[in-house]
Amino acid sequence: MFESLSEKLEGALQSVTGQGRINELNVAETMREIRRALLNADVNYQVAKEFTNNVKEKALGEDVLTSVTPGQQLTKIVYDELTRVLGGEHVEIEYAEDPPTVILVAGLQGSGKTTFCSKLAKHLRSKGRAPLLAAADVYRPAAVDQLQKLASGINVPVYTVSDDDGKPVQDAVRVAEEAVEEARNTARDVVIIDTAGRMHIDEAMMEEVSTIKSAVDPNEILFVVDSMTGQDAVNTAKEFNEQLDYDGVVLTKLDGDTRGGAALSIRSVVQKPIKFASTGEKLDALTEFYPDRMAQRILGMGDVVSFVERAQEQYDEKQAEKLQEKIRSEDFDLQDFYDQLQRIQKMGSVKDLLGMIPGVGRQIKDLDVDDDAFKHIEAMIQSMTPKERSHPEILNGTRRRRIARGSGVEVRDVNQLIKQFREMKKMMKTMSKLTGQGRSMNLKKLMSKFGGGNSPFPGM
Structure with missing residues (x-):
């Protein structure tokens, strides 16, 4: 996870290791290397610029404590800024006071949206919840079958609507509305709605998701994004947010050859928290997102708490x-x-x-x-x-x-x-x-x- 970025940031911070004090010269050199590392990781240019400016300002505005080295102090400043850029604090799912809690999941096709829905259901079950999955992706071939297969392995029911021939009814709004009613009737306290995606954003997709939002009034809207797509992920997140005003972001494929640009840019660009990170294909490869812990891992400090x-x-x-x-x-x-x-x-x-x-x-x-x-x-x-x-x-x-x-x-x-x-x-x-x-x-x-x-x- 972020191996290349971690290595380059650690290398940049080495330039002040062993220095007697922090000064404008060694800070400027370090900031150039950090900015280069961030841009190579496909971080948004404005985010990278603001990041290095903030670190430089804080580094030159502080006296070095006698108990730490200049390298340690600069590392701490970088860590604090990384934590801020990633969101600052962990943000939980907002549960309904009167169940069921309705979670609407949106994203482009291929982002790992359907798999995430199953991972989230498994995660919520481990927290004592009783989720129901709603198969509202009614257009993609075998999408309903994929969700049912994944759900069968974690013993979570999937709500579907079929015609007389047993084929999925292509009415996503109906599926979503009936799934919420089914949850009330069967004492399921969370409904996770898997919506349809496209290869690119189009008017029909946005209109359908917006209609589902109006119909079921979800407590949470989560946008799933493939972290390997870098700045494309950030641009897509921005467009979805303008249409849906979602509540949180889910980063998938963080175990792949990701450069980290999406994770470090999305929070600053769309001003919405990252709530989950997916780090593998298995259904237990899902973690709640903690900005401070991710900052530690990016800087090679590990994540003992997780x-x-x-x-x-x-x-x-x-x-x-x-x-x-x-x-x-x-x-x-x-x-x-x-x-x-x-x-x-x-x-x-x-x-x-x-x-x-x-x-x-x-x-x-x-x-x-x-x-x-x-x-x-x-x-x-x-x-x-x-x-x-x-x-x-x-x-x-x-x-x-x-x-x-x-x-x-x-x-x-x-x-x-x-x-x-x-x-x-x-x-x-x-x-x-x-x-x-x-x-x-x-x-x-x-x-x-x-x-x-x-x-x-x-x-x-």
């Missing part, structure tokens, strides 16, 4: 305590390991998760991380009996050959899995001892024990 939130969605306190006790008592087995792999995969793309860890993003930017990398490990564990999972020590040569045949791998792969599991179990036990009995983790001791050298944190 990482922890995703982990908390998969673990409750009782599960965590039970797992901790198993690790302490050395009862952690291959079945537990398998369960943890399942939970990790539910947290989202592995590369996206790694990118949330400070300092890791730039190290893996050229690394091709396969989300199916765990499949062969899962297959090997699934080929074991319950007793073998609980007691890996009984896995002799005969058993390992059977497991290899059953999972389609070589015996050496099974041997490697068992070896890595034993090493991981030892490490987890050591970490548990260091953090147990009310003591805080001694990071320096842990790193030296595993060959990590000195602690990167002063004073530890």
Whole structure:
């Protein structure tokens, strides 16, 4: 996500690292590099100009604190300005006081609109809501089928209207109105309306979406935009906003080769908040948009808060305590390991998760991380009996050959899995001892024990 922009911004900020003080010369040089980085990322020219002017003004107007370096202070100023440009504060969906909440989703064809509707339904279900999807994209071939297929995997109903031949009725307004009524009758508290898109903005599309808006009076109108289209996305967002006056923007395909221009320009150009970001094809690859967290990731600082939130969605306190006790008592087995792999995969793309860890993003930017990398490990564990999972020590040569045949791998792969599991179990036990009995983790001791050298944190 934004790898190229992140790398160039970090490079620009290096010019003041090690400098004794911030002055007009080194700030001017840094601002030139930052402006060039923003323009290369397809950021709107006026937005890039205002950004660098604001940073320069703040940098030259402040005294450098004695506790930080000029480089650190300038980085903080850039971070604050990035956060402001991206929206400043996180903006939630506005729910209706009297359900159902009606969410109208609009956008061009190919922007990921229908997939987003399903992702949003899954996201809202995880928040305790009971959504209903309305298939109001009645013109695109197989659009209704696509929505139904996606919804079936998350157990969310889809409302459609068909003629006597079973074909979708080409009346999007009727579908939307009846879907809202259906939600009231079936105690569904959110209706997500997937509207039709076009390859380009045309009068007919805008008229239909505007008519649906008037008919159902939505609580939220969300505009879905393909972030890979750069300034075209910003121009489209502007035109849609003039017609619909929508409430928020959804950025899709942020996991692709995006340069970041749309994310950094839309908020300033249309003055509407970015509410969601989609970072993959899977239905759980959707995150609420937090400007401060995105600014951290752009500057290579990671996003630990989002990482922890995703982990908390998969673990409750009782599960965590039970797992901790198993690790302490050395009862952690291959079945537990398998369960943890399942939970990790539910947290989202592995590369996206790694990118949330400070300092890791730039190290893996050229690394091709396969989300199916765990499949062969899962297959090997699934080929074991319950007793073998609980007691890996009984896995002799005969058993390992059977497991290899059953999972389609070589015996050496099974041997490697068992070896890595034993090493991981030892490490987890050591970490548990260091953090147990009310003591805080001694990071320096842990790193030296595993060959990590000195602690990167002063004073530890």
